[in-house]
Amino acid sequence: MPRPTPPMRAARDQSTRMVEMLGELVGHESPPGSLRHLTRCADLLSRWGEEVLGRPARRVVRDGSPHLLWEADDQQILLLGHFDTVWPAGTTADWPFSVNGTIATGPGVCDMKAGIVQMFTALKLMASTARVGMLLTCDEETGSATSRDLIVDQARRSGTVLVGEPSTPDGRLKIARKGGALYRLTVDGRAAHAGVEPHLGVNATVEAAHQVLVLRAMNDPAAGTTVTPTVISAGTTTNTVPAAASLAVDVRAWTDAELDRIDRAIRTLQPHLSDATLSVRQEVGRYPMAPQRAMGLFQQARAAARDLGLPPPGGARAAGVSDANLTAALGVPTLDGLGGVGGGSHARSEYVDISQMPDRAALLARLVDRILAAAPSTAPSGVSRSPSIRSIA
Known part of the structure; x- marks a missing residue:
């Protein structure tokens, strides 16, 4: 077996802390529309983000819903995710976060709190975060009504969007969505x-x-x-x-x-x-996420995996929708499924493989470094920055 590369060793050194963070985040319940719970969860994430990025989050409150945005001055990449779940308040009372071997379970553990932990860890591993922005919304599970224009604006000014939604259970990235x-x-x-x-x-x-x-x-x-x-x-x-x-x-x-x-x-x-x-x-x-919006980034992700000595991930077409649909509909290059390796989302069978979390964090960090190494100082040509978006909403 090949020896792990220095980035992989650095990521795996974070294993214990990642599991601790995941347990704490699952314990901060974030049911849809519960402003008290969402605000408490946003407080936790705001602290984590400032520790990693060295800049405070801008809390964008719409109809009471607290979305968290860490902008970069010359933003080339947007890391996009959501911290709301489908689970009602009180679910952790009879279904708390737990770990059995390499499998963690609990409400929202896969969709998408593991992905958030991985994104924060990836930010620690990146060569530079000066051109990386991050947006965590709190209404994705109910249709992104209050965050949609924020997502659109940040995607346009970034030019590349990487989404921390779960991968498939076998680790494939999501290159198309219905x-x-x-x-x-x-x-x-x-x-x-x-x-x-x-x-x-x-x-x-x-x-x-x-x-x-x-x-x-x-x-x-x-x-x-x-x-x-x-x-x-x-x-x-x-x-x-x-x-x-x-x-x-x-x-x-x-x-x-x-x-x-x-x-x-x-x-x-x-x-x-x-x-x-x-x-x-x-x-x-939401219109479909067409595969042509993801293929360039998907190939970059496979190359990043090879750089790290990891098996290159496959690609999958997902029947579910996410905020990746919104950004891809703009023509912005978008890759989804960079979050936890697990399954059972929206069901009591929800789980994530915690042994995969450090490797996926390292993959995301390496992918960002690769993109930035080739990125110009302005948004790629062909990406619309006009104020309109074709939408069926």
Whole structure:
């Protein structure tokens, strides 16, 4: 077995501290929308970032949500991540951070608190952080509503974005992602007594059921397009014809054209029942992350792994979306999946392999050094810095 290179030895010297940091960060619960918890977690991360970068975070608060930004004057690379999780407050009471051998578990341990620890460790290992910015947001899991413009602005001024979301369980980086959209379909009907005069009502539940079948028919398995009705609510009492119903629809697709096709189809849905009315609102939208935005950086990452004596990572196409979709849609070179090696995100089976964390931190640091060694002092040509972004949101 080859002897580890000096950067690898430096990274592995951080192993114990990385696990300690991960346990502390998982213990700082950060459920979506809980401003008290998010602020407490942001306080911890702010301290860590200042220790590593030698400059304080700028806390960007939007609707109470605290996002953390460490800007660089001549920023060439943006390290991007999020510290919110999908887990409600109190989850750590019955599912605390724990380590069994090389496997750590706990809420958010993989998505994406291990990635944050790795990013901070990578910053320690870099030759220079003078041209590296870092942005940690706290609303990615709910659609990045308050952080979207911040992400866009920082991606444009950087020219390269490296995202600390988890890799695949076998360590592949994410070179493409499906795009996604969430729609809210509202049905307005008419109430009536369900036992005495149901014929005088317009049943919103029945109308919603018809729409579910129409939506299911929009799926295209050959193209990988999924249209999935999810949460539905309707009615008030068991003896009343429902006057209103609400239906959430999750859409995923590999291409802009497929997302646009589904968007047009959903917006032109027609009611099945006479006197029922439909309205559609899109709540979240991200175009796909196309592989051409990642391939140059992916090859650099493989070369960085070889520099360190590590096996070059493979590439994967991910069905889920992340903030990488936003930056790639700008035309900014973006590579995702540079975070923890693990799996089970959003489930009680969530885990990360802590033995891989130092190596992945070293890989990220080496990748940054390689990019900066070849980077000009201004953003790469072809990267738009105009104020607009094509978006389905």
